[in-house]
Amino acid sequence: MTVAVVLFTSDLRLHDHPPLRSALDNHDAVVPLFVRDEHIDAAGFAAPNRLAFLVDCLADLDSGLRERGGRLVLRSGDVVDRVREVAREADADEVHMAADVSRYAHRREDRLREALREDGRRLRVHDAVVTALPPGAVTPAGSDHFAVFTPYHRRWDQERLRDPLPAPRTVRVPDSVRSDDLPDRAKIPDVSEGLAPGGEQAARHSLANWLRSGIHHYDERHDDLPGDGTSRLSPHLHFGTLSPTEVVHRARAVSGSGAEAFVRQVCWREFHHQVLAARPAAAHDDYRAKHDRWRTGRDAEDDFAAWRDGLTGYPIVDAAMRQLSHEGWMHNRGRLLAGSFLTKTLYLDWRWGARHFLRMLVDGDVANNQMNWQWMAGTGTDTRPNRVLNPIRQALRYDPDGEYVRRWVPQLAELEGAAVHEPWKLTGLERARYDYPDPIVSLSEGLDRFKQARGVD
The missing domain is CATH 1.25.40.80 (Serine Threonine Protein Phosphatase 5, Tetratricopeptide repeat)
Structure with missing residues (x-):
């Protein structure tokens, strides 16, 4: 009996899965394998929201495989060591996996290919999967x-x-290969309350x-x-x-x-x-450097904390950040506004924002998160790198009646219409009714600081 291992990474599905289809077409049995990568965990990428969503995905994938006569094999540790271990247990001659783009993924693939070659096995990497x-x-x-x-x-x-591939009808998995237990989603701390289910x-x-x-x-x-x-x-x-x-x-x-x-x-x-x-270095370095001297020190850290916690005093920005905290997801327009405010109005390093988003976003990945942040900071692929989004104008355009703000900033829920976007214009007793901070910086001050830093008119 010929056996192949199919290593699942960022492709946790049965429909349109070229590595799985190829392994099934060319072998009598397969070992569908997912490895909880200790290096990714150590680097902080296994943030609570993504880990909870991942557990949903693994449980659903295992269920789908069992409906077809198979099962998912789980292991934890170094991916190369665990794949090598499973391939030996199953006496597999090939390992199939999807190609990915990050520098870490390329190094992992190279290490795995060399380790399997030493064991007389082959790695087959499939494009157009991720x-x-x-x-x-x-x-x-x-x-x-x-x-x-x-x-x-x-x-x-x-x-x-x-053309997309159909899901397999049957999946035969050798009985001899053991599996770790599926993680318990309920035991994952600090998961956003409104996180959507995965799978x-x-x-x-x-x-x-x-x-x-x-x-x-x-x-x-x-x-x-x-x-x-x-x-x-x-x-x-x-x-x-x-x-x-x-x-x-x-x-x-x-x-x-x-x-x-x-x-x-x-x-x-x-x-x-x-x-x-x-350009794998763009995950950490400016794609197109503007030689920014981003703000640092106590004031900068305090401003970042206010942005992170949705307490900037600009309701549309704070609403977006509070949605992120509650759902582990943020509307795309909110991401643009939050990114512009952090990098252009507060003039804080885009990497600070990217790290926070990766901690919170269920869809956070290196390619989209880092490159979107660089686009908004003007250090990436944006052809207008010095554009600054005015949060008030944006709010009046994309949330004209203040419904989005009132949903996520309950302190302002009693304000009507567009007035919710500029609560600092309230006076006297009316303003005192609302437990909401003043703006941490004026938009004109932030714009002037950014223009001076970038040397633009």
Whole structure:
């Protein structure tokens, strides 16, 4: 009997899974394996919200495999050591896994390939699993990646994607391979109260609902803060409970301007992955340095704490940060506002914001989180690096009646209409009724400081 190991990483699904399909087509049995990576845990990436969502995903994946006669094998520790161990137990001749883009993923893949070679086994890495197109599939003349989104999107949109694969009907797993127990989600501390459930079943249900009733108006509603006309599929794309290839195929089948706008947003995810694949140092270093001397010291730390806790005195920014704390997720427009305020108005290092988002966001990953933060800080791929979003103007445009703010900043719930966005204009006894801080900085002061630091008019 021939056996292969299928190492699941950021692809926790059964539908449209090329590594699993290839292993099943070429072997009598497979070992579906997930390793709780001790190095990722030690680096702080196993934040409570993502860990809780991961546990949901693993439980759902195990359930789906059992429905097909198989099971998920869990191990913990160093990925290379654990995969090598399982391959020996199963007498597997191959290990299949999906390609990924981070520097850590590339090093892990290289280590695993060498270790398996020493054991007389082979590693097979499959592209177009974590992304719809491999990061290097389209490149401009004279460069290894696109540094600007629009030309990348133009080329990406013309490429033919592979056809999605159906989920397997049966999965045979050798009885001899042991598994650790599934983690207990209830024992994970500090999980956001409003965190959505994970798993492929929940993902496919959400996708079906989105394609049926949400996507048609996405182009008109994606910036609507109180209406939340977003898909909320980003956590499922991050954990791979949905295939980006299948998502794009099914969205294009809907057609219309809403579907086109949504596919364009999926392409942003692909764009960031190809940038990071080509420039892995951008996970920590400026992609395009502006030689910023970000603020440091006690005042800077106090301002960061106010931003983190939703106490800046700017209701739209505070609402976004409080949504993040409660749900482990934030509306895209809120992310832009929070990012602009931290890096441009407070002039604090984008890495501070990126670290906090990675601690809280269920969809937080290195490619999208770091590159989006750099875009907003003006050190990334934004062609207008010195743009500053005015939170008051943005609030009046995207939350005109203050519904989003009142939802997340209950201290201001009694204020009516647009007045909720500028509570400091209240006077006397009226202002004293509201337990809400004054702005930590005036917008004009923050703008002047940023312009002086960047040397712009």
